[in-house]
Amino acid sequence: MRPTLRQLEYIVTVSRLGRFGLAADVLNVSQPSLSAQISAVEQELGLRIFERNRGGVHATAKGEAFISRAQKILAEVQDLRHAMTSDAPVGGRLRLGVLPSIGPYLLPQAIKKIHQDRPGLRIVVREENTRDLEQGLKAGRFDLIISTPEDHPNTMQQRLFNxxxxxxxxxxxxxxxxxxxxxxxxxxxxxxxxxxxxxxxxxxxxxxxxxxxxxxxxxxxxxxxxxxxxxxxxxxxxxxxxxxxxxxxxxxxxxxxxxxxxxxxxxRDIALLARRGEDDLPGRNILTQSLRAVARDMGLTVSPE
The missing domain is CATH 3.40.190.10 (Periplasmic binding protein-like II)
Known part of the structure; x- marks a missing residue:
């Protein structure tokens, strides 16, 4: 069945480095073997992933969409491997979206506190504007977002602070x-x-x-x-x-x-938001508590629990 995880790794590495030769060296395979594996995927799916020229390698429009999905798949597999081999007593993973006007000034202290209290919990953070956070939550790119609650109707909302x-x-x-x-x-x-x-x-x-x-x-x-x-x-x-x-x-x-x-x-009010009907996510409660604690320490008006 194509593509295999190894083939996805080949394609993502070529995209990152921009050259087949460099990718082959990093992956410790021969360049002809690397090219053959990527060509096999292109033939199987009936699309062209890369355009090759003297300036290097560039992804096609379809190729960019393929690479984006491949990166997510490889990240999920890595998370799965980590979760199964971790010795941490309590694990979990949260994909967190946050406004860029909040993230750098609130999250470092909160993440530090979470790591002390629950070292097995991995929080993957991405900063995006309000509109993209809404789309990301709906599409499932994020498990939770930190944003202004009035911009995300029909979500489960936990007010954090004002x-x-x-x-x-x-x-x-x-x-x-x-x-x-x-x-x-x-x-x-x-x-x-x-x-x-x-x-x-x-x-x-x-x-x-x-x-x-x-x-x-x-x-x-x-x-x-x-x-x-x-x-x-x-x-x-x-x-x-x-x-x-x-x-x-x-x-x-x-x-x-x-x-x-x-x-x-x-x-402005700031809240932690999830999709309505979402099952209880691992780590959501400790994230909420940590965010409120940091906000309180900074002198912000924290919302009642």
Whole structure:
């Protein structure tokens, strides 16, 4: 039956290295044997996986889809092998999707705590925007996601915490002197910077701007929180930032000044979400407890259990 796991490994390795010769060396097989095995898969499935030219090897459109699936299959087999050979008393694996405005600032401490309490649990983390997290959860790429609950209807939701919003401005901006919290009046007629509209944060900022009389920039949409901080530092506008980023990274930046927003509803809820009807996943409870504990230690408003 084709393709075999070994053939999948051949194809993924060629894709990663871009050359048959290098792949053959890494896999410790002859190049003719490697080529023959991949050709056998192509003939069996009736598709062309790679285009070969002087510049190296490039996957076709069908080949890219094949390689993506092959990588997932090989990862599952590796997880299976690990689970069956691990000496850890309690194991399990969770595929976790998380907003990039949360993951780097919350997960390191939570993962460390989980590893101490349950060393056999493996958590595979991927950062994606709100829209892609929703699609990934529906498609089964993720077991759980950490996101804004209102963007994922018909899911099982465990509220984790609420985080307020901050602003970041250039060091010579008038708002940099306000140590007591920025009001709605302070943002009137100001140009406001945020992430692109695939992120829930963008929609929160648009609503905030409408309430305050500010204007959201459609020319300076950022792809990361760091990018909008840099734009704010140059004096372009006012960056709106979530609490986690502000506490964990933003306050240590020299080129901007961060100030909390003293405006009702200038906040967002964060939850752990699963597909409705999903069986109890191994490790979900300890993940929830660890995330809440870390959020509490950071001074965030933790949701009741």
């Amino acid at each position: 985080e307020t919003l901050w602003i970041g401005v250039a060091i010579d901006d008038m708002l940099a002197r306000d140590l007591h919290g920025v009001t709605a009046e302070d943002l009137r007629d100001r140009l406001i910077l945020t992430l692109d509209q695939s992120h829930r944060l963008s929609r929160i900022v648009y609503a905030l701007a409408a309430e305050c009389g500010g204007v959201v920039s459609d020319e300076y949409e950022g792809t990361t929180l760091d990018s909008i901080v840099l734009m704010a530092a140059s004096g372009v506008g006012v960056a709106v930032l979530p609490d986690l980023y502000a506490r964990r990274q933003g306050i240590y930046r020299d080129e901007v000044r961060l100030r909390p927003l003293a405006i009702p509803n200038a906040n």
